[in-house]
Amino acid sequence: xxxxxxxxxxxxxxxxxxxxxxxxxxxxxxxxxxxxxxxxxxxxxxxxxxxxxxxxxxxxxxxxxxxxxxxxxxxxxxxxxxxxxxxxxxxxxxxxxxxxxxxxxxxxxxxxxxxxxxxxxxxxxxxxxxxxxxxxxxxxxxxxxxxxxxxxxxxxxxxxxxxxxxxxxxxxxxxxxxxxxxxxxxxxxxxxxxxxxxxxxxxxxxxxxxxxxxxxxxxxxxxxxxxxxxxxxxxxxxxxxxxxxxxxxxxxxxxxxxxxxxxxxxxxxxxxxxxxxxxxxxxxxxxxxxxxxxxxxxxxxxxxxxxxxxxxxxxxxxxxxxxxxxxxxxxxxxxxxxxxxxxxxxxxxxxxxxxxxxxxxxxxxxxxxxxxxxxxxxxxxxxxxxxxxxxxxxxxxxxxxxxxxxxxxxxxxxxxxxxxxxxxxxxxxxxxxxxxxxxxxxxxxxxx
Amino acid sequence: xxxxxxxxxxxxxxxxxxxxxxxxxxxxxxxxxxxxxxxxxxxxxxxxxxxxxxxxxxxxxxxxxxxxxxxxxxxxxxxxxxxxxxxxxxxxxxxxxxxxxxxxxxxxxxxxxxxxxxxxxxxxxxxxxxxxxxxxxxxxxxxxxxxxxxxxxxxxxxxxxxxxxxxxxxxxxxxxxxxxxxxxxxxxxxxxxxxxxxxxxxxxxxxxxxxxxxxxxxxxxxxxxxxxxxxxxxxxxxxxxxxxxxxxxxxxxxxxxxxxxxxxxxxxxxxxxxxxxxxxxxxxxxxxxxxxxxxxxxxxxxxxxxxxxxxxxxxxxxxxxxxxxxxxxxxxxxxxxxxxxxx
Numbered sequence: 026x027x028x029x030x031x032x033x034x035x036x037x038x039x040x041x042x043x044x045x046x047x048x049x050x051x052x053x054x055x056x057x058x059x060x061x062x063x064x065x066x067x068x069x070x071x072x073x074x075x076x077x078x079x080x081x082x083x084x085x086x087x088x089x090x091x092x093x094x095x096x097x098x099x100x101x102x103x104x105x106x107x108x109x110x111x112x113x114x115x116x117x118x119x120x121x122x123x124x125x126x127x128x129x130x131x132x133x134x135x136x137x138x139x140x141x142x143x144x145x146x147x148x149x150x151x152x153x154x155x156x157x158x159x160x161x162x163x164x165x166x167x168x169x170x171x172x173x174x175x176x177x178x179x180x181x182x183x184x185x186x187x188x189x190x191x192x193x194x195x196x197x198x199x200x201x202x203x204x205x206x207x208x209x210x211x212x213x214x215x216x217x218x219x220x221x222x223x224x225x226x227x228x229x230x231x232x233x234x235x236x237x238x239x240x241x242x243x244x245x246x247x248x249x250x251x252x253x254x255x256x257x258x259x260x261x262x263x264x265x266x267x268x269x270x271x272x273x274x275x276x277x278x279x280x281x282x283x284x285x286x287x288x289x290x291x292x293x294x295x296x297x298x299x300x301x302x303x304x305x306x307x308x309x310x311x312x313x314x315x316x317x318x319x320x321x322x323x324x325x326x327x328x329x330x331x332x333x334x335x336x337x338x339x340x341x342x343x344x345x346x347x348x349x350x351x352x353x354x355x356x357x358x359x360x361x362x363x364x365x366x367x368x369x370x371x372x373x374x375x376x377x378x379x380x381x382x383x384x385x386x387x388x389x390x391x392x393x394x395x396x397x398x399x400x401x402x403x404x405x406x407x408x409x410x411x412x413x414x415x416x417x418x419x420x421x422x423x424x425x426x427x428x429x430x431x432x433x434x435x436x437x438x439x440x441x442x443x444x445x446x447x448x449x450x451x452x453x454x455x456x457x458x459x460x461x462x463x464x465x466x467x468x469x470x471x472x473x
Numbered sequence: 474x475x476x477x478x479x480x481x482x483x484x485x486x487x488x489x490x491x492x493x494x495x496x497x498x499x500x501x502x503x504x505x506x507x508x509x510x511x512x513x514x515x516x517x518x519x520x521x522x523x524x525x526x527x528x529x530x531x532x533x534x535x536x537x538x539x540x541x542x543x544x545x546x547x548x549x550x551x552x553x554x555x556x557x558x559x560x561x562x563x564x565x566x567x568x569x570x571x572x573x574x575x576x577x578x579x580x581x582x583x584x585x586x587x588x589x590x591x592x593x594x595x596x597x598x599x600x601x602x603x604x605x606x607x608x609x610x611x612x613x614x615x616x617x618x619x620x621x622x623x624x625x626x627x628x629x630x631x632x633x634x635x636x637x638x639x640x641x642x643x644x645x646x647x648x649x650x651x652x653x654x655x656x657x658x659x660x661x662x663x664x665x666x667x668x669x670x671x672x673x674x675x676x677x678x679x680x681x682x683x684x685x686x687x688x689x690x691x692x693x694x695x696x697x698x699x700x701x702x703x704x705x706x707x708x709x710x711x712x713x714x715x716x717x718x719x720x721x722x723x724x725x726x727x728x729x730x731x732x733x734x735x736x737x738x739x740x741x742x743x744x745x746x747x748x749x750x751x752x753x754x755x756x757x758x759x760x761x762x763x764x765x766x767x768x769x770x771x772x773x774x775x776x777x778x779x780x781x782x783x784x785x786x787x788x789x790x791x792x793x794x795x796x797x798x799x800x801x802x803x804x805x806x807x808x809x810x811x812x813x814x815x816x
Binding site for chain 2: 084087088090098101102103104106109110113116118120121125126127128130132134135136137138139141142143191192194195197422423424426427430433434441444452
């Protein structure tokens, strides 16, 4: 019994750290791209509004990067502190992507430092913007490498396990497992969506507050259109993730869809609740939709949960996470679509108030979707830590102090998040964009 | 050289890199806070800020690199250290987190004004972190982590009652202040800031004595803690002698107020000799007596992949590091503060 409690507590603590980290990490992946986009537009059109946009985003970005770095450090070390048995076995196979992730982050850290302190320092204006390329590549590359590790845990390959020791290891095969393509692209696309959404929300918030300077309108257009493009790709990749699950992790898809019997022409269960006899109530059934999701054809056979032994089934509660995530994803897609159609919409022109409110919600909604997506992916592979090879209960630390560490980290993350929000809002309130435009002498926006 | 030795040498080098950059950072944080407290902040604070702002993120990476590399090359190390160090490791993470975040909040978040609470957190963690991290060196000598039928355990009593632990902590604290002051003296001199230079020169000379005393103390405590290790150290005694000579040269140059660049190179050599001498004599053990580099090594495919990735990574990393150093350390204009205001 004594090692049971550390298992649950280790799961909670790891989950908590990731819960905080993924928000800041996603911002870290997407925002450099948005900054580069704004600065590039500013240079190309000679419109200083965009350049100022890039500057202001960069200023706030550093604050979020700091939280991302320290929570990333936490999870990096907690992997060994909380899951020593797992690292002892799997460390043999996943060391390479972990190592490469650190390299990518190193490059990002170096160039971000340079970027922040070299505004107006280079003779050629584009040089400064080019510094963002290694920043954006570095952050996206670390996301890619670390996601391959997670994919490996979902879909392990590239080794043979003999008596608890991995033999005959192929590091590259372990990285390029079947889960990698969909996972990596979904993580990248959703991070870009989140970042564009957050920045769009800031612009919409300023407009809602009655600031109608053209600067905010340009910001809103750039960010909302980007959010639209990224949201479309996220949804499309999400669809191929469903097909991946059907093929490689059918028990996860079956649990997510409360799909108990193997059948063709399987309906998709949306919403609803499950009673104690595993009967679905109050749900909307969409005929053929699950088969189409799984294989693009209504006659695709979808494996049911009954084919898996009871102790290897994921918890059925992941259905709620899955449905909520998909619903949030669709809303995130619809809001920028409405923005594009804003001329034909009811409400005060040029921007109906309710639409601006919706755009403000883009960021928080994307955060919710990302959290739900990760919870679904992680809880959905229970009871495994290394699917098919090692259970979570065999991997955790045996230390009896995990509970206290959990308390310590809850306090730490609460303080970090609250102070981060405070510092960020102070930063932008102390230095309004209109005033900065005035000091730069840029009322009109275009420098001739 | 065997893969094992290449692996541990890579890791040891990362730790050495961390030792240098983190010491400068930790010590500077403390001096910065101290100068605010004593009311002459603007004399040295600006210099410290100008150096630290562009590089603070980079420091952390060296440490992560070491941990990730250790897991990769020696998976058993993850198991033993990971299980035993949950509490001290978590405390170190919390301290690092507070330090990193509040540095960013103070530097980028508030316009110019220094928040005394942030500065205090920054200064205090600057001393607590090296103290916490250095205990791992004491633990690696054996006798503190034990394995029995119920698993791997850290013996807190053994750790805290051990004179070697305290010798290492003291050594870590004074070296942090010494390395940092020696570097800042060089940096202030480059900046042509006479006032700051005189202050940090005083710090450097002040902390040089305790550094060498603490080194000797730690040196002789190893004898009691792990006699085998001590014998190994005596076999390569020349490295420690070389370290002392570099120390003497570095302090002499600072005393003379001349060739501060050479002086700091001597400081790096001083610690390099001591560090690699210590590491070499510690071999083959990563954790005495449970983990040695030959029995706990990762499989050869992964070792080859890691070393390849390491070489490829260095090809990108070294030019980038040179670039950041050229822009912020060797660029006279930036160092003097004419350029490089944040955007």
